[in-house]
Amino acid sequence: QQTNEELAERSVLLEEKNTEIQKKSEDLELTTRYKSEFLANMSHELRTPLNSILLLSRLLSENIDHNMSEEQIEFAKVIQSSGNGLLGLIDEILDLSKIEAGKMELELIDISTKEITDGMKAMFTEVAKQKGIEFKIDDENAPLVIRTDKMRLEQILKNLLSNALKFTSEGSVTLIVKKHATDEKRVLFSVKDTGIGIPREKQPLVFEAFQQADGSTKRKYGGTGLGLSISRELAKLLRGEIGLSSVVDEGSEFTLNIPVIGSMLLQPEEFEDRQ
Ligand code: ADP
Numbered sequence: 001q002q003t004n005e006e007l008a009e010r011s012v013l014l015e016e017k018n019t020e021i022q023k024k025s026e027d028l029e030l031t032t033r034y035k036s037e038f039l040a041n042m043s044h045e046l047r048t049p050l051n052s053i054l055l056l057s058r059l060l061s062e063n064i065d066h067n068m069s070e071e072q073i074e075f076a077k078v079i080q081s082s083g084n085g086l087l088g089l090i091d092e093i094l095d096l097s098k099i100e101a102g103k104m105e106l107e108l109i110d111i112s113t114k115e116i117t118d119g120m121k122a123m124f125t126e127v128a129k130q131k132g133i134e135f136k137i138d139d140e141n142a143p144l145v146i147r148t149d150k151m152r153l154e155q156i157l158k159n160l161l162s163n164a165l166k167f168t169s170e171g172s173v174t175l176i177v178k179k180h181a182t183d184e185k186r187v188l189f190s191v192k193d194t195g196i197g198i199p200r201e202k203q204p205l206v207f208e209a210f211q212q213a214d215g216s217t218k219r220k221y222g223g224t225g226l227g228l229s230i231s232r233e234l235a236k237l238l239r240g241e242i243g244l245s246s247v248v249d250e251g252s253e254f255t256l257n258i259p260v261i262g263s264m265l266l267q268p269e270e271f272e273d274r275q
Pocket of ligand 1: 159163164165167193195196197198206211212213214222223224225226227228229252
């Protein structure tokens with residue numbers, strides 16, 4: 001049996017442990033904040049000189065004075081495209097740190113899924129065609145009206161679609177929009193490809209920052225390994241989630257499941273009424 005003294009001693013110990021844990025969690029919070037602030041500042045500082053590089057390399061590649069050789073123009077174009085890659089990476093790092101710091105703000109608006117799919121069609125049809133891939137839209141109960149952050153939703157879909165096109169060399173890429181089978185308050189977007197697929201054991205990895213399914217594909221396909229981790233974080237912000245099913249050499253399907261509106265589904269007529 002424990003004496004009162006022993007109990008009192010334990011309770012003091014527990015209290016000490018508690019304070020220690022609390023201190024650690026405060027430290028961690030502070031470190032995360034410093035990291036995010038550092039990344040945000042650094043991104044800003046990197047962007048300013050990069051903008052000059054981009055602007056001047058563009059002017060050079062346009063060869064306005066007609067005094068540059070083919071090779072020099074080619075070099076200017078390489079500077080420009082590497083600079084654009086770097087700018088993309090900086091934007092991705094900034095996005096991730098903003099989300100981590102809880103500073104990514106959402107702007108919710110009512111929007112028809114048709115507007116979203118039309119935008120994706122305009123953006124990706126030509127790219128697909130150039131690779132000899134068919135780009136299909138399947139919006140079976142179109143148009144649904146959802147209340148969400150349009151830019152962030154588009155950012156997720158752009159990530160998923162550009163991956164699908166990148167890792168597919170023949171066949172098709174399809175963007176599907178449908179109501180959730182069992183939960184009418186949710187809508188499903190799905191990006192399906194007939195590409196290289198992702199091995200089962202690598203599937204959870206691809207959502208981690210800087211991770212790629214196969215290290216050796218980095219040289220072949222490029223990329224930073226940040227797109228899917230940003231997409232997953234953005235999906236969480238939209239109160240949704242991203243799922244993946246994939247078979248090697250057959251293709252992959254990424255699904256995004258988000259609430260139609262915070263909580264309710266508008267019919268297209270109601271949407272018209274609100275305009
Ligand atoms: P990135 O495409 O810049 O490498 P992502 O985070 O978008 O970064 O993707 C991480 C990795 O997941 C990719 O490098 C690739 O290995 C794998 N992946 C993503 N989408 C697909 C897809 N549709 N088909 C095959 N592999 C994919």
